[in-house]
Amino acid sequence: MLEQHYKWHSPHLGHEFEMLVYGDEGYPLILFPTSMGRHYEHKERGLIQALQWFVDNQLIRIYCPDSVDAQSWYNIHVNPAERALHHVRYDQLLRHEVLEKVTEETGIQRIAVAGCSFGGYHAANFAFRYPERVSYLFSLSGVFDVRSRLNGHYDDNVYFNNPVDFMPENPHEALWRMGIILGVAEQDITRSQNETMSGILQQKGIMHWLDVRPNKTHDWPTWLEMLPYYLSLIK
Template structure:
């Protein structure tokens, strides 16, 4: 644990390296020096610094400075994948490259810097999708998943939100949409791993993504995976709500 004098300062570190998986430079901010590491995804088309700018990191200051958590704010490439003008097949393939960047570059970096055995993943809005998707697909790697104000089927058009694949569907899309693949999980070993996860879904009662969250919650219940679904008042899809959520769930 950090000393009381050190606790007054929240350590902040900037990182940048060339990603061979993405063939481009990627940036990151790290907050804190020890504690349970949290890989935190930004919202749609946002960047690694936005969580700090929106004071979401500051809302976690006490947990960070006390050494309870260490937060790794990763960057997004959503504008090169889901929100690009590429053909739908290329959009999901670019997303898979991003996933390999997280699994093969970010996580080894985290493990090198932090010797804690636990690893959490979190995100807001589309970042929540990223967190829940990668967490449920890799239950041996993660211990805790927190998805806030997220959508778990990007193929389903909603008011003000399009099908991000324009009607196209393939195996890669299927295995990256939790509301598609979760209901059909039957492997006993995988189910056992999933049942050991600490899973939290948080969504506003007026959020367009509420049905998506209820569907995922129902699917997890159906396969016997414990989790929490918290439904907040109003839409709750803004930084001022996420600042409160991280205090409760991370």
């Protein structure tokens, strides 16, 4: 399986940024790491190996970017407004640097995004903010509300990057053309957030699947089962 390492200076972040890419053909998938995870996390955890059949058969090309959670939502050493602002910079990197690289290399305008745990937050936040550029969202045990990380602080940067807040009023017509799966374990710490997000989508009439896996927990063995099955549903 072809593996490529990308590293460049990000003008939005002001420092170097890294990403791993698997495969040279196929539908593009941006796969976000878990909280404070790095670009190599999915390889180390076995998720890339679990998806190798899709890559070997040139069905999927996987892009694994770094996170900046340690500087944004998880950074307790700066004030909450700065945490949110740093995420905004990351969002701009994703939109104007990562996504543009993906589009340039594949020629595909609407891509797939996925992530586990806090990576599910990043996937959902990106998909819901830019639905015209995302055709499939696979959130595995995702988080949809980041307010618990902000010590009561709230501003526009929080609102527009907190899916449970901005999605009820989000009118973008492309949301109704997106394939959305919210996968969660029966005994998952994020189950209530997934049920809340599902309720918001249902109220808006947005088709989706809330997949609650019985007798499973918030952990890698569950996600290693989920994501290959979800990718098999791409048409």
